[in-house]
Amino acid sequence: MMPGVVNFQIRGAKEMEALLKQLGPQVAARVGDQALRAGAKPIVDEAKRLVPVGRTGNLRDSIIAQKQRRAGDDERVILIGFDKDAPGSPSSRAHLTEFGTAHSAAKPFMRPAMDSQAQNALDEMGKVIARGLAREARKLAKPTR
Numbered sequence: 001m002m003p004g005v006v007n008f009q010i011r012g013a014k015e016m017e018a019l020l021k022q023l024g025p026q027v028a029a030r031v032g033d034q035a036l037r038a039g040a041k042p043i044v045d046e047a048k049r050l051v052p053v054g055r056t057g058n059l060r061d062s063i064i065a066q067k068q069r070r071a072g073d074d075e076r077v078i079l080i081g082f083d084k085d086a087p088g089s090p091s092s093r094a095h096l097t098e099f100g101t102a103h104s105a106a107k108p109f110m111r112p113a114m115d116s117q118a119q120n121a122l123d124e125m126g127k128v129i130a131r132g133l134a135r136e137a138r139k140l141a142k143p144t145r
Helices: 013-023 025-050 058-062 094-099 110-141
Strands: 063-068 077-082
Touching (some): 013 025, 013 110, 025 077, 025 110, 058 063, 058 094, 094 110
Antiparallel strands (some): 063 077
16 A cells, blocks of 8 residues: 655745745755754654554654655655654554554554644744745845955
8 A cells, every 4th residue: 555645735835936046955955854844743743642552652652754865856855654663663564553454443643643733734834934044034134244
């Protein structure tokens, strides 16, 4: 089964993109990465709150957000999923909890977390982008001596 993909569309993106281009690709990448991490946090926190916790809590503890690197691609991507190196390797069984099996009812936690926190994620991303752009614009406005 293929993982779900959630895409967000942001109004004012063209203006933001123009300002980011003025600031340069390194600044744009830094501010973009900060915004993605901030946007992922409410989803990760909610998934951790919703996931059924067994004896160890390993599945809950393995939920992470991780930046995905794509060589030569301007697109910024953060994946919310499971740490494959977490103790007990719960990532290989997480889908059984989310979707259920013939012997166990589904106990969804990832999709409800994404659905319920999408607006919070966008709000956090917008705040971080606005702060980051303002900070970088102030740096550019400072007179050099």
